[in-house]
Amino acid sequence: MQEFIYYNPKGLDFPISDDILVTTSLNEVQNKSFLISNTNLISSELTAREVDFYIKNSKDALSKKIENVSLLYEIAATKYDFAQDISYDQEVSKDILLVANEKEDYDNFIASTLNDDFNLFYIKEDILKSISGHIGSLSVVVDDESKDVTLNVAQIVWFDAKEEGLKQSGTFDPNTSTLEDVINTLRENITSYSYKKFTTYDKNICQYHERREEICSKCEEVCPTVAIVKDDKTKTLEFSQIDCHGCGGCISVCPSGALDYAPSNKESLFELSKFYKNRYPLIIPAKMQLDNLDVSLKEDVLPFAIEGEKFLHEETLLTLLQMSGSQLIFYTDFISKGTGDAIRILNDIYQKKYSKDAIIIAENEEELTKAIEEVSFIEGSYFNFNQDELKKREIFSHRLQKIVGDDNLGVVKTGEHVHYGLVKVNDANCTLCLVCVGACNVDALQADASDNTLRLNPSLCTSCGYCEVSCPEADCLTIERDVIHLEPTWFKENILAQDTLFACVECGKEFATTKSIEKIAGIMGPLFASDPVKERSLYCCADCKPKIMMQNYFDQKNQGLNDAR
Numbered sequence: 001m002q003e004f005i006y007y008n009p010k011g012l013d014f015p016i017s018d019d020i021l022v023t024t025s026l027n028e029v030q031n032k033s034f035l036i037s038n039t040n041l042i043s044s045e046l047t048a049r050e051v052d053f054y055i056k057n058s059k060d061a062l063s064k065k066i067e068n069v070s071l072l073y074e075i076a077a078t079k080y081d082f083a084q085d086i087s088y089d090q091e092v093s094k095d096i097l098l099v100a101n102e103k104e105d106y107d108n109f110i111a112s113t114l115n116d117d118f119n120l121f122y123i124k125e126d127i128l129k130s131i132s133g134h135i136g137s138l139s140v141v142v143d144d145e146s147k148d149v150t151l152n153v154a155q156i157v158w159f160d161a162k163e164e165g166l167k168q169s170g171t172f173d174p175n176t177s178t179l180e181d182v183i184n185t186l187r188e189n190i191t192s193y194s195y196k197k198f199t200t201y202d203k204n205i206c207q208y209h210e211r212r213e214e215i216c217s218k219c220e221e222v223c224p225t226v227a228i229v230k231d232d233k234t235k236t237l238e239f240s241q242i243d244c245h246g247c248g249g250c251i252s253v254c255p256s257g258a259l260d261y262a263p264s265n266k267e268s269l270f271e272l273s274k275f276y277k278n279r280y281p282l283i284i285p286a287k288m289q290l291d292n293l294d295v296s297l298k299e300d301v302l303p304f305a306i307e308g309e310k311f312l313h314e315e316t317l318l319t320l321l322q323m324s325g326s327q328l329i330f331y332t333d334f335i336s337k338g339t340g341d342a343i344r345i346l347n348d349i350y351q352k353k354y355s356k357d358a359i360i361i362a363e364n365e366e367e368l369t370k371a372i373e374e375v376s377f378i379e380g381s382y383f384n385f386n387q388d389e390l391k392k393r394e395i396f397s398h399r400l401q402k403i404v405g406d407d408n409l410g411v412v413k414t415g416e417h418v419h420y421g422l423v424k425v426n427d428a429n430c431t432l433c434l435v436c437v438g439a440c441n442v443d444a445l446q447a448d449a450s451d452n453t454l455r456l457n458p459s460l461c462t463s464c465g466y467c468e469v470s471c472p473e474a475d476c477l478t479i480e481r482d483v484i485h486l487e488p489t490w491f492k493e494n495i496l497a498q499d500t501l502f503a504c505v506e507c508g509k510e511f512a513t514t515k516s517i518e519k520i521a522g523i524m525g526p527l528f529a530s531d532p533v534k535e536r537s538l539y540c541c542a543d544c545k546p547k548i549m550m551q552n553y554f555d556q557k558n559q560g561l562n563d564a565r
Helices: 050-057 062-082 103-112 179-191 218-222 249-253 266-276 314-324 337-354 365-374 392-404 435-439 466-470 514-528 532-537 544-564
Strands: 004-007 020-023 034-037 044-047 087-090 095-099 119-123 128-134 137-144 147-153 155-158 193-196 199-201 228-231 236-239 259-261 280-285 301-306 328-331 359-362 411-413 421-425 445-448 453-456 477-481 483-485 494-498 501-503 510-513
Touching: 004 062, 020 062, 034 062, 044 062, 050 062, 050 301, 062 266, 062 301, 095 147, 103 179, 119 147, 137 155, 155 179, 179 193, 199 236, 218 228, 218 249, 218 337, 249 259, 249 337, 266 301, 266 314, 280 314, 314 328, 314 337, 314 392, 328 365, 337 359, 337 392, 337 411, 359 365, 421 453, 421 483, 421 494, 435 445, 435 466, 466 477, 501 514, 510 514, 514 532, 532 544
Parallel strands: 004 020, 004 034, 034 044, 095 119, 095 155, 280 301, 280 328, 328 359
Antiparallel strands: 087 193, 128 137, 137 147, 199 259, 228 236, 411 483, 421 477, 445 453, 453 494, 501 510
16 A cells, blocks of 8 residues: 655655656545545545655755655654544534624625524523533523523534634634634534544642642643633542644643643654754744745755644753754744743753753744754764653653763753742651652652652652642641752762651661651650659550550559559
């Protein structure tokens, strides 16, 4: 089976690999389907529109151009193989709700749909109380003479729609496009409506999931729809893939990597990055128009096509930087909060190490032309290692450690949406209860039983603060927030606190830390001062404590009997 196809009515003026079928006629492939095509005019699993962009604009020598065209198809195929964006179908009925205050809007809609078989409900905006659900299954609560009535509809047409209405999938405002466009969309959705899964979620490293206090809910804050909703009672997140636009903004602000981007997860981006060694990656989101983009791509500039524009974060960007050994060009008209912070952090790091920015942002054709001229390889920056099964923070730590080496490059400030930090512990007040270790789900804090120490790997810390609010001791644990110290000790386990084990005064078994016993004895000792046995029990293990207390009871009882005689 031929997996790759290239279509152009004018053909190609240079040869390409036999793995790619070249056709000048759509009729030849009318009933065939392919894995990768350069155009959506041909049925394929994935359209690689960057192929034509490269062919049209690249200044690579012919031999390299032939090689890179094949490479772009291989890159697209790898992206397809690793993608986890499963497609789903949603049944959409003909039940439509029209929300319009002006009679003219109502009349226009009725006139435009006179011959359509819609089941139409009509209300004015002032009686609408709430909307929930998603396209195909929307519940609208309205005030009907002071009684709540629920209308169950599949889609909503709302003239001058409020923001809360547009957050759900299935609500359309003719005033933001045209009435004709909205009606066509309604019809298409009834015929067939499909959506993709854009996010994957690991609750085990989520810094919101089932925590006693809200430490993080960045993903919900940046979500422009109701695709992510938090339940403050259960401290759990609810995901609605059908409402997700696939922008990826939640991915770039997730501190631990609990959220990942299904079309191009971190494993996928690592594999894709391997193709860009000794090439200048030009990152191009799907929303950016390439058909009429007329820029000269100097030698070794190779497009790196991505779907969403907001999911790239410090780890994925640093992976591509080091795997290519080059600066990156990011061609986009919008930078998300998380990606923006990540780019600034990496640029600060690269300036300190290499005296160059890591990522060059180009928001228009003029800036893109300038960026292509400016982009360069960075000597000594290439780095590859096996990062399979590692978490987001672990990968970034390992890659950043390669940059720092034995140098001390100073401090980089992190930002509002991407956080790093340094946990500090007052050793005198720490009893090594290890509550903080249990609170840390990114393994930044660890306990070492071999030497009874509490340790921190600063490079893994997300500065979430859950260890700080969980610590039961006063004036014990604090966090220096939003810093990365670019020095070797940042990547090593540092001892925060240490203690000796206390041996039971009865059996000699070590059963707790010395400071924890001393603290309990300091609190309870004065209360037990009149009873030497109770006071001694404070220094006993769990096995010996009841024994001496019971023995004391029988001794006193026997003493009482003897006294009675």
